[in-house]
Amino acid sequence: MSAIWEYRELFFFLALRDVKIKYRQAVLGVAWAAIQPLVTMVLFAWLFSQRMNPEAGSQDSKVFYLSALVPWLYFSGAVSGASNSLVGNADMLRKVYFPRLVLPGAAALASLVDLGVGLAVLLVFIAVFGSLSLKLLLWIPLVILLFVASLSVGAFLAAINARYRDVKHTVPFLLQIWLFLSPVIYPITAIPEQFRFFVALNPMVGILGAFRATAIPTSTVDLPSLLVSIGSTVVLGGFALLYFLRTEVELADVI
Amino acid sequence: MPAIRAERLSKMFRVGNRGRGMLREALTARLRGPPARSSELWVLRDLSLQIEAGHVVGLVGKNGAGKSTLLKILSRITAPTSGVVKLRGKVTSLLEVGTGFHEELTGRENVYLSGCILGMSKRLIDRAFDSIVAFSGVEAFLDTPLKRYSSGMRLRLGFAVAAHLDGEILLVDEVLAVGDGEFQRKCLTAMQDLQRRGRTVLLVSHNLAAIESLCSRVIWLDAGQARADGPTHDVLSEYAKSFSGGGGTAADLSALTQRTGSGAIRFDRFDLLDADGFTPMTAVRLGGSFAMRLHFTSRVSMQGLIFGVTFHSPLGSVVAQTHTFNAGQEVTVVPGRSYLDVQIRDFNLMPGRYVLSLYAAHLGDIYHDSLEQCLDLDVLPTARYGQLRGMDGSIVALDSDWGEPIASEAP
Numbered sequence: 001m002s003a004i005w006e007y008r009e010l011f012f013f014l015a016l017r018d019v020k021i022k023y024r025q026a027v028l029g030v031a032w033a034a035i036q037p038l039v040t041m042v043l044f045a046w047l048f049s050q051r052m053n054p055e056a057g058s059q060d061s062k063v064f065y066l067s068a069l070v071p072w073l074y075f076s077g078a079v080s081g082a083s084n085s086l087v088g089n090a091d092m093l094r095k096v097y098f099p100r101l102v103l104p105g106a107a108a109l110a111s112l113v114d115l116g117v118g119l120a121v122l123l124v125f126i127a128v129f130g131s132l133s134l135k136l137l138l139w140i141p142l143v144i145l146l147f148v149a150s151l152s153v154g155a156f157l158a159a160i161n162a163r164y165r166d167v168k169h170t171v172p173f174l175l176q177i178w179l180f181l182s183p184v185i186y187p188i189t190a191i192p193e194q195f196r197f198f199v200a201l202n203p204m205v206g207i208l209g210a211f212r213a214t215a216i217p218t219s220t221v222d223l224p225s226l227l228v229s230i231g232s233t234v235v236l237g238g239f240a241l242l243y244f245l246r247t248e249v250e251l252a253d254v255i
Numbered sequence: 256m257p258a259i260r261a262e263r264l265s266k267m268f269r270v271g272n273r274g275r276g277m278l279r280e281a282l283t284a285r286l287r288g289p290p291a292r293s294s295e296l297w298v299l300r301d302l303s304l305q306i307e308a309g310h311v312v313g314l315v316g317k318n319g320a321g322k323s324t325l326l327k328i329l330s331r332i333t334a335p336t337s338g339v340v341k342l343r344g345k346v347t348s349l350l351e352v353g354t355g356f357h358e359e360l361t362g363r364e365n366v367y368l369s370g371c372i373l374g375m376s377k378r379l380i381d382r383a384f385d386s387i388v389a390f391s392g393v394e395a396f397l398d399t400p401l402k403r404y405s406s407g408m409r410l411r412l413g414f415a416v417a418a419h420l421d422g423e424i425l426l427v428d429e430v431l432a433v434g435d436g437e438f439q440r441k442c443l444t445a446m447q448d449l450q451r452r453g454r455t456v457l458l459v460s461h462n463l464a465a466i467e468s469l470c471s472r473v474i475w476l477d478a479g480q481a482r483a484d485g486p487t488h489d490v491l492s493e494y495a496k497s498f499s500g501g502g503g504t505a506a507d508l509s510a511l512t513q514r515t516g517s518g519a520i521r522f523d524r525f526d527l528l529d530a531d532g533f534t535p536m537t538a539v540r541l542g543g544s545f546a547m548r549l550h551f552t553s554r555v556s557m558q559g560l561i562f563g564v565t566f567h568s569p570l571g572s573v574v575a576q577t578h579t580f581n582a583g584q585e586v587t588v589v590p591g592r593s594y595l596d597v598q599i600r601d602f603n604l605m606p607g608r609y610v611l612s613l614y615a616a617h618l619g620d621i622y623h624d625s626l627e628q629c630l631d632l633d634v635l636p637t638a639r640y641g642q643l644r645g646m647d648g649s650i651v652a653l654d655s656d657w658g659e660p661i662a663s664e665a666p
Binding site: 009010013014017020021024025091092093094095096097098249250252253 | 268327330331332333334346348350351354355357359360364367368371372373374376377
């Protein structure tokens, strides 16, 4: 961990590189970070609102979808970026030493720019279609939790991907299934109370539920599921870190 | 106090399918038992070495001797299979020029990125930035993406960053082998500077002249072990002997094992003959003509072959080559022993010692036999040069006549 601190500049430079590359030679540039959640939101609102999800329809469907989509898209982007970060920088891994965790870390950090843009858009929607409240301060710890959860999953997948490229092909499916297992298109209250504990072992359940609760004036944070998700994030993070550090030493040989 | 201490380092790689395959293989491997076709390749074996702080040490050895693996272990890029490394001080490794460069980023951005990846702090890069830019000579393109750079510009920019690296211990791999003469000179100056500042340097190079001028001590790695370790001159002359095929220019090649290729053809003798093709010679003369006779054994009939001879400078870079492909000739061979002559006219390499490589191949780098730098060829001055003339370090002789100064304007 102290080694990570020593390499913090590298961490930021690599994140900066990822951000610059992502939007370079694109006319709309970083505006894409706003377009992606907006288009998905419109699509979801149009597809699901009335037919599948009457409960959502009773609230404001735009804020309902956007409030979970913005953090979800961060998770999805950070996990796929981080899981490819070791293989994508294989040349560098073979030529110079630095703590390898810097690479998935930088990928997850770079995606925070998108999250920031997304949250700004969400803020506008909340202001226009709902009301701003102090609950929004919860975003700060929630973003940290989201970062840790995304980095844990991404770093774990990155380490496996270094040896088995099957992971690269699996990640898109994994994220798709994960989307349906998380309360993005349905509210957390759609999950029967007695199952919520197990479902919340998926860190995204508590995190997305809490994000949405902060955005919708009438709803409150489901504390039990958030606590379970915090716990599972910590366990997942510890496990991912151990696995990553164990495989780190042989990375240059197997990648 | 030694800056670098390595004790009984060994490194083993598994050669075969394991570790590179698919998840499915790993899952089924447990059922099938240990993998049948993976064999062990020991790149380093029980290597111990110690380098005192402030020393510049050269590391030489043939390809595959374990030089790069040793540097990678010392720089923590890869872990040894067994053994211990103890380092005293900040380690900077330079195994490649332009590490971390990204195509889409500008020259300026790449200087910061690469410098940071190689272990420089942002403050250090800020301070060195102007000097890096001046060194690279690409000022005009600093805000142009790297993808628009020529390969020479990339190299210069990469080296400019490398030349400003700092650390108590520097591990440098073969960066001297690339680039033109001026680039190499800059490189040497930068290395000498490190030496003056008391840095500990371990330098891998095939450029023996560079090693000779920089290092006080040389370690010769052979098959993962230190074959010789001592004062530069002693080790280098011993090392040079090992690949000069007996030192002669009419040489028996059949015993040489340092060869690559399919083996369908094997060179077994090389003769240096005078222009008429009868009288053996020991050296050639600048401006003279001579013949080289390549004796070989072929196992099969083949056609469309390319035979070639490459001339290397003593520093290892290619200075000339002649091959049948350029001559517009395809060679057909029959099983058994044969020889092939090549005539060279008006030989215009400057006097000195050159090293030859021989090969027989099919187009597309399909080598049947390739002997890298297996023979020495001595070039003698012609009568046109007086004693000690014609030794100016240049390579190509220009057939030129200088006139007398003629006054073009009265004082």
